[in-house]
Amino acid sequence: MEFSELIKTATVEDVLLSRQGLPDVRGTLCITSHHLLLSSRPRGDLELWLLIRNVDAVEKRVCGSSGSITLRCKDLKVLQLEIPGTEECLNVASSIEALSSVDSVMMLYPFFHRPPSLRLRQGWHPCAPERLFQQLAAQTSRWRLSAVNRDFSACPSYPPAVIVPAAVADDTVAKAARFRQGGRFPVLSYFHAKNGTALLRSSQPLPGPKRRRCLEDEQLLGTVVAEGEDNATTPLSPCRGRPLQESFARLVEACGEPAPSVERWLGRLDSSRWLGHVKAALSTACLAAQCLDREGCSVLVHGAEGTDTTLLVTALAQLILQPACRTLEGFQALLEREWIQVRVVFVMWRRVRVPAHLGALTQPPHGQAGHPFQLRCARSAASPARGKREAPVFLLFLDCVWQLSRQFPFSLEFGEQLLLTLFDNAYASAYGTFLCNSEKERRLCRLRERTPSLWARLEQPEEKHKYLNPLYSHNPLPLWPCGQPQGIQLWHAIPVPERRAQLRPAPSLAGFFLRWIRPCRHLDEAWEEMRRLVQGDKSSLEEGEGKGRAGPSPRLGHGTHAETGTGQGPGVGLG
């Protein structure tokens, strides 16, 4: 497939762009393989870029000799293009539709994106921290490395080497695996060193209609909680994909309503059920964390496949309990190991001085271990009914993290901007980090060699400071958030570290759901003031950074709205 086949009209003159809360821009619209570009005419002082992958839905309306296109973006922006010429309008619309739904991963922008300041392979840490393994080994001898899965017979989606309780024999593990969907038997997600409890995850058991039991499965779980501790299995409250996606769509629709009365707004907020999902997710994670920390029992978390809400709960529980996860670096590592790969297991496999019988296993582990981002984040709120596999589970996780950061404003090293950036990149990115659904796919596409890493970008000093929370100070204690409705709020404005250039529309402070809708200059100012207090006037010096980069072209430029540091970089615009 050639991109040029998809682009029916590459350039249209005299297009009018209107956006929420921002002045209209008139100019020339260009469609490239991955970007929509509008340069203002006649002055040409403004170049606005949009990653076409960010388009969630295209609505076209033809009226007389001109037409208009409404683009609903995955990051919830809404753009309106007025295009002279009916044919041009239809062409533009269908080009955008085709380009935004290109199936092949390899055709996506990250494979073409070559940011000048980044090297490929940079930032693709194969979830390194070997410290973690050493820590685990130093802390407990209750776990051992097993080669039960060396030929992937126990579980095709687990790596060959797995950690299992030391007291359980390999054949028991193998039998237990048959009792779990996809063979994903319970594995260690997090070891709570304070009292030696463990957080495990698995897929659902398969008791079948006859309520079959599996002695080996019970035995496997039993040994984790040996020594007379209480065992607890946590039934997850059902945040299944479909309702969650619908909830997300309803909430976004409510946020977009022009001027509802207070009551109507509250009514729609309620009927979207989104906050109820947040509350349930947070409560479940807290409960799991509480069992580990307070009641000294180990916890097994499982959903159906063990790749959605399961990860949500295990990742949140670690954030609650483990101060190391609350730094920028620690949070990235948490995402890598809980959402993208399954690190503990994986690390084991890498760490081991491979015994002879494992020697052959240098090929990658198969199957899906982490969250299937490509499936789940294919569509955002504008198209609730299109697919059955979309679900904003990751957004729900980010929202829960935001709730934590609101209740504990000093305890997370990163700020809201990071959460927003992560969302944006999970849904449409210039980086390869969230591409594909599994490690297997990632390896097939050679993501590491062929796409830049988002983490590498976030680690660049001039980027990094935008994501840091200046109020952060290390908090060694668990964060027990409030799970009552009064403690949970719509992800609204809290100050985030970002400055706006004059032309650049970046209403960053209105939280997630209202960020393009609600102007919030005053909160911006509050942020500045806060920063000024905490850091002195340093921030004002950094303001000019990143500007004045050489004229960008869509192929060379950095391509997403994550790119807010530059004055005119591609993708910063159209917002």
Place this chain on the structure above:
Amino acid sequence: MEHIRMPKVENVRLLDRLSSRRAVVGTLYLTATHVIFVENGSETRKETWVLHSQIASIEKQATTATGCPLLIRCKNFQVIHLVIPQERDCHDVYISLIRLARPVKYEELYCFSFNPKLDKEEREQGWKLVDLNEEYNRMGVPNNYWQISDVNRDYGVCDSYPTEVYVPKSATAHIIVGSSKFRSRRRFPALSYYCKGNNASICRSSQPLSGFSARCLEDEQMLQAIRKANPGSDFLYVVDTRPKLNAMANRAAGKGYENEDNYSNIKFQFIGIENIHVMRNSLQKMLEVCELKSPSMSDFLWGLENSGWLKHIKAIMDAGIFIAKAVAEEGVSVLVHCSDGWDRTAQVCSVASLLLDPYYRTMKGFMVLIEKDWVSFGHKFNHRYGNLDGDPKEISPVIDQFIECVWQLMEQFPCAFEFNERFLIHIQHHIYSCQFGNFLCNSQKERRELKIKERTYSLWAHLWKNRADYLNPLYRSDHSQTQGTLHPQIAPCNFLYKFWSGMYNRFEKGLHPRQSVTDYLMAVKEETQQLEEELEVLQERLSSLQKSQSGNNKVKSKQQDRNKQFGVYTSNNSLANTPQEYSNDLKSFPSRSPSQGDEDSALILTQDNLKSSDPDLSANSDQESGVEDLSCRSPSGGGCLPSEDSGKDSDEAVFLAG
């Protein structure tokens, strides 16, 4: 004291709303001014003090096997749930409290016995802190258009107005008296706010007695005089803050609203704010939502919506925004009234003034604003807040709504106000506490007769003395948000109205953010100030020594240490943090251990032993916020946490902090 049937009851249990498992046993005392609950056995002797005047209702519930439950709801939104072992004791406590909570004469109120150990001169100084004469001068009156009128010097024209009122120069005594006869309760149009920049003004009055067709020449002249006092504009807005239907219904009773045909050059405008009865019921409904045991998200949001509370807050704000816009942008004067002109009118005038004039957003200015629009113009504090036993239908959270409007604005404009949320909460508290004389009675006349200034103390002086606690660290007098008129978002702005859990769930600390950004920034600010002073000293020394570098470097490194210092400080903050009941959504969770749900609700007002042995009851006012202060400001007070395992927790935290 004769009303106290039962001064002391032992083995009383104080229940926790969020967790029935976490009850504490202690002794209940009734004193002439307070209900005091002292916890047994605990080393810190946790105490809960409640002023009788804060008690809104007492409910005795059916006796159970464990005793007789008694539910005390307070006007500052605290709810105290006691279980008294003997039904008879409970009955005695109940009867005593019913009487104590409803004093029949002013002399029974706490402010007449409260003694903060200030001498006479200090007391007088305190009362002089807020001076309305000074305030009118600050606004720029008297001037060519406005003068002070002594027509009401003996309260002869209107007994609920102050003696000194500003009226247009062209309004003669004849016009004023004539107009007053055509206005409900004779509350004639008088100046509330004057805008020096463009001569536009906000005036206030009650409704006209127009019925279906009545006219009054003097009243028409009065409005014309107000319009003419603003030469830049050729008309006058008359804003009736009632819903149109209510205003029309009033016509049948010979009251009503201005007929545009009879008054020259007015533009008449209704802004529908509901009456005190609707507001009372709305608050009641919202508080029921706040009191729900483990509500689902939906219960909460539905309840909030159903109460209509935020809708009412928005209506008041909208009226204020309309008036501020008329004055600041159109340069048109506005006359505001409702029915009697002492509830909605006070709310709306003060919101508009706050939006218009940055001075009212300072601490001192806010005191002045309340003094001007509420106290002096005869807002009926005694009736609205039930200080003395009276008609329950007169009670309504009128000033509470104004205070919430200010909070909603603070949320939108974080840098615009010199004071913080705590300041608002403490003012609300003292409006009900009757500990200071400011808000006694229904009018200036009554206060003068009672000789309030000679017999009680002023809240403003008390707050001013402790102003360091009330500062907003983000406020800077040269910041853009502190200049000129505030322009709140008009549309779409309904997302902006948020539930204020800091007020309505004030005593349930578990529901609030565990770390206070305000306090942290305040500490940083103070620290920075100290360092700057230090820097200055060093620089002076430096220049005198003519030596470079060394001094400066020292300061720099110290600045970096600061973060470390605060690191300890903030980690201690989270000490007030233990798990809560998380299983409410998850009905099927099997194993629950008793240690669960040990969340540190601050239902209890604590004060440390030092304070409680001190008869100086000014400590009591602070003690209400004591938990708040302790948990977020002085970490060493962590021992006051009433949770069962707080001992364990604080050990851990202290250890870590050390």
